[in-house]
Amino acid sequence: MSEVLTKIEIITRPIKFEQFKAELAKIGVSGMTVSEVKGTGLQKSYVETYRGRNREMSLHDRMKIEIVVCEVPVQDVVDVARKFLSTGKPGDGKIFIYELANVVNIRTGKEGHDALKNDL
Amino acid sequence: MSEVLTKIEIITRPIKFEQFKAELAKIGVSGMTVSEVKGTGLQKSYVETYRGRNREMSLHDRMKIEIVVCEVPVQDVVDVARKFLSTGKPGDGKIFIYELANVVNIRTGKEGHDALKNDL
């Protein structure tokens, strides 16, 4: 099986997810997993103040979007993401790319490439 | 050291975790990490309505369970998960499998295979 499974992990600021999802659907991405995270990086830190006490905080709200692909070219996903997410300001985020060993579809039991196919 | 370290990442709907954990304990899995995520996939989207305005939402509540194993066979974990989690309906989720380069136990400093052993 020559297929390659790849996880694309996008860390960016909170966005209009439904629109982003629609863009990705166009290139064939159907499933993805999203979570709320905090991130620190280039974006400047901010100050919180409670009853006079100041705290400098460098954790910003971020969104992590995980997409596992097999057939869809990784570069396409990266391109769509960059187009949609890039604002040119610090905080736009990073895309991390990993290789997977395998995928299993819990419902069907299918593995690898087939596990990602959306058959009901 | 011929050991292989593997991360098994299960994405599924919110479940009775304590029961699932008990099942996994039987095959020797003791540690795991759980988080709340949202996911989009096959399960149909739903409509939210606020003061008359409708929004179609495709993100469902999901649970991500991460298990790193060394001695315990990956297939066993997959089997237990499928048995417990499969309902046959869209939304059952996926299992993603990765290879790790290393594990370090923060308390003991042990690495690799030994880091996962539960010695107090």
Added chain:
Amino acid sequence: MSEVLTKIEIITRPIKFEQFKAELAKIGVSGMTVSEVKGTGLQKSYVETYRGRNREMSLHDRMKIEIVVCEVPVQDVVDVARKFLSTGKPGDGKIFIYELANVVNIRTGKEGHDALKNDL
């Protein structure tokens, strides 16, 4: 390109993050992603009680810190983390280490090693 990209994933109890971040900054780590997770492992479970009904719960609050490095030696990060996080009690947590295939900086479009450089 001989560079190696590595993700270091630290799972530990909730900590004073800003101080930890400062420690890491000293060895050159600038970006990281943090999330709240729950974990089960060696730490003993606790009992919740609602209107007389008891439930044994084994999920503890944990923090997941993800750091992708290229130039910074992995071992340095592990050392700093162990020094800061180790208390000697169950629950200190684990460090998982993965290899990445690539990194893309959304703003600049740069890849790999360069994507992690903090140029504005």
Added chain:
Amino acid sequence: MQMTDSVFMFLATMMVWLMTPGIALFYGGMVKSKNVLNTAMHSYMPLAVISILWVLIGYSLSFSPGNTLLGGLDWVGLKDVGFAPGPYSETIPHSLFMLFQMTFAVLTVSIIAGGIAERMKFSAFLIFTILWSLFVYAPVAHWVWGGGWLAELGTLDFAGGNVVHISSGVAGLVLAIMLGKRKESGDSAPHNLPLTFLGGSLIWFGWYGFNVGSALTINEVAMNVFVNTAVAAAAGIIGWLIVEYMANKKATLLGAVSGAISGLVAITPACGFVTPASSIIIGVIGGAVCFWGVFFLKNKLGYDDALDAFGLHGIGGTWGGIATGLFATTSVNENGANGLFYGDFNLLWKQLVAIIVTYIFVAVVTYIVAKVINLFVPLRVSEEDESMGLDLTLHGEKAYHESI
């Protein structure tokens, strides 16, 4: 007519009014976060539908002279219910008395929602509340307060132990049994206890209006009621927490709030007829038996009274009715009677009759009403809706939204 009493009853009415949103918050905090809006809605909608029903017909059926079983239709649509005092108090406007009673009618229905939480169809519950209010609440209220047979018999129910608490508690229990268990009943924990705490505090606050206001004037009896209510609630907390601590080695906040409500339920029928010292005893035992009901009885019998409508209101109300038969004394209120501990067995006997008849009547009619509704609208939601959560599936809303 006395203006002072009108101001007092306006205040008391407002305080009882606040109990209904209080119940919605109290219950809302105890369910899963995917069901909080639905649960709140169940307790909130009576403010809309039962209020309108009350002015249209409910008040007349409950309070207008009729026969000993049910009121008549003389006051339908508030006919003759105006500023002039009515038969229930010479010192306040009739319309004010009607509004005070409206808040009771609304509240009673909203308590039931505790038994059916997280699995009943919203439309079915809505229809149920209307029919139940007509076929159960109106007659029972008439029996006790409208000059019906229980009043004639001489049972004592100062602020509504039978009418409000036993009736709603039993109705909640019957529905809970008919609906069956929630799929995740074993696994559920309150999603937001501060909300429950807040709701419980508003309920307690309002209860002072409920009990003291039931005197309809601020006289000696009313002041005694005030003291009794305060100490019984306090004692209820202590009673619950002691037993809880003995059972689980923990004193919980949910237990404290539940104990306060238990003590308040228990003192409700008795508050106008007993001494403060008796009130402390009634409260402590109230807290203890409600814990027993919620913890032991529910487990034993296996029904899923989700938020303990029966456990608190049914059991507490039953104990309160019995306690009135034990502790009542004419030294406190000459319109009352002497209970067993003051040498007279008669009252206890009447109290038991009132309780048993209320149980049977409420259970039977609640069952019939629910069965009839079930012919048209299924009472229970689908499995899928239940696991997705009722907020989203029945109301198209989510209680909480995070940034994503």
Added chain:
Amino acid sequence: MQMTDSVFMFLATMMVWLMTPGIALFYGGMVKSKNVLNTAMHSYMPLAVISILWVLIGYSLSFSPGNTLLGGLDWVGLKDVGFAPGPYSETIPHSLFMLFQMTFAVLTVSIIAGGIAERMKFSAFLIFTILWSLFVYAPVAHWVWGGGWLAELGTLDFAGGNVVHISSGVAGLVLAIMLGKRKESGDSAPHNLPLTFLGGSLIWFGWYGFNVGSALTINEVAMNVFVNTAVAAAAGIIGWLIVEYMANKKATLLGAVSGAISGLVAITPACGFVTPASSIIIGVIGGAVCFWGVFFLKNKLGYDDALDAFGLHGIGGTWGGIATGLFATTSVNENGANGLFYGDFNLLWKQLVAIIVTYIFVAVVTYIVAKVINLFVPLRVSEEDESMGLDLTLHGEKAYHESI
């Protein structure tokens, strides 16, 4: 002087007071979690600044005899506003009347915050509230209640449909248009509906003080107001939910709470002049038209009245003013007048004049005030602040903290 009335008005004042924190919570729950504190602050600050302003000069401008357009300076700094009854009621202390009215002045400003949520600069809004209270609220209050030209004309506005609701609604709308849309307006959902529910419940609770208290004594009119307020709110819920269900096949909790407020807004000007039956109709229609305003009109015209200050208060208040012209009857209140349905077209005409003049006056002055402020402080926050959230950027706080 009558002590009973003083107690009554003390109670009513406190009830209205509670509406302002209620608004803060009601609004706070509806915005994104990154803006909840800022939103609450907008509604809370009037308790500080407008209260002080009121005793210094606002009360005098609104209520002291002056001319038909504005009050005078006789009562500046509470001069002559003491324990002795003032001209507005012989039975309560003048200072108590002043405080009762203070809660109205504060509340009105805090309602405006709904239109501007999630994008206005805090400092700009603070300045705005002060100027608006002087240049808009004071004259309009004077016209209607202070013996001004609308009172002379014979328009009816029992508890403040024009003064409170239309004026705040229109001001919110004008500011909303001037500020422009929120960047994420299409995408926003209430971050915490239980908070909104709680706020809405406190608002409703307080509204009884608002309407009934406006009688200034607990007489026949007051009691009729009490009944009307209760049924109109209930009917408002039903009206909203019916239309919502027809449009979306869902009955929402936010809809129910919004419907109650719609019904309450609608009955506010009418409550002292109409029958309970009319109140039900006014409430049902109130709920329905406000849903229409919030859903259809807002979409159609494209302004971003974020939390529907205009949608509920402006539209509901307009309908209430018209409804007063239709349903008022002297059989209920001899100081009132007969509306169209009672054979007299005059009143409706006057009501329309009052509404239209209020709209124009409020819109124009609000616009000018905001434009002037904009010369010194930009009304709108920067894009970056908006996307980071106003809590953090303007106040240096976050509403919620988790363990990390």
Added chain:
Amino acid sequence: MQMTDSVFMFLATMMVWLMTPGIALFYGGMVKSKNVLNTAMHSYMPLAVISILWVLIGYSLSFSPGNTLLGGLDWVGLKDVGFAPGPYSETIPHSLFMLFQMTFAVLTVSIIAGGIAERMKFSAFLIFTILWSLFVYAPVAHWVWGGGWLAELGTLDFAGGNVVHISSGVAGLVLAIMLGKRKESGDSAPHNLPLTFLGGSLIWFGWYGFNVGSALTINEVAMNVFVNTAVAAAAGIIGWLIVEYMANKKATLLGAVSGAISGLVAITPACGFVTPASSIIIGVIGGAVCFWGVFFLKNKLGYDDALDAFGLHGIGGTWGGIATGLFATTSVNENGANGLFYGDFNLLWKQLVAIIVTYIFVAVVTYIVAKVINLFVPLRVSEEDESMGLDLTLHGEKAYHESI
């Protein structure tokens, strides 16, 4: 006896009652989410234990004639405390006065909880509240209100600056020092500010009952108190925010709420003796000095008064006591006295004596009581419990549950 006053005092009592759950919510929102229930419990339990204690013996020790240092045992178990007016007011039932004072006794203890949050053992605090109420609250209340030596001396404390605020603030400080710092004290931020906002609003609401009700009748003094309370709270917000803005360039919501409470604490002893204009000044300074206490003094001295029981109540109460000595005027209340600014130095002197003696007495007895308890139950929880959170470890509950 006058029924109007009874209704008024019933209302005032209920308003003060609500302050205690208000404190629980106010404090609960400010701690970490793992400690919210424990914190709320600390402020809630006095409603149970102190209420019972009060009717058993507390009221007698505080208010029955005794000597100048402590009341006697004449009214133990409410003996002779019935419907007939007591010595403190001829126009209301003695039992009503007792209940009004009960809410003060409960509230005072619940304020202390702010100093000890997030690290004290629940059982130890429970025992502490009982002993403290007997050994500290009862005597201090007796000195000031029960005809004790401070009353005889002629100090003025209208609604409880010394009795309630200084005593609870100092007790909180002493315990905070004895317990030591929280492990995460430097790192903590309010987990839920909307909860704190809500609690703060209920507290403010109730404070009107607290201050105005302390007149025991709705007369000229009461009305002046009403105005003063309203403007001082408003001014407190402004005072705090100005200083906060100068220090940090931000005006926070927590600051606004804290400022309101500061203003209210500051006006509490003075409200019945000063003019509205003085009240504004007292409020502004109150907000400013409390910010200074919370921000500067606490940092400087390094104690961990977790939620600023001393910072708000101790410092605000101290300023209020002094301010009474400065601004009091007999033109407002002939039973009062003239302060320094009205030409008489005497009062200020007496106020200082009262404050200093209260500080010393409260500090010493609090210390002894806590030390004695520590012999049997350790005051502080274990390190592990502290880091796991007290909700789970002491009460077996978690405030919030998500789906997993």
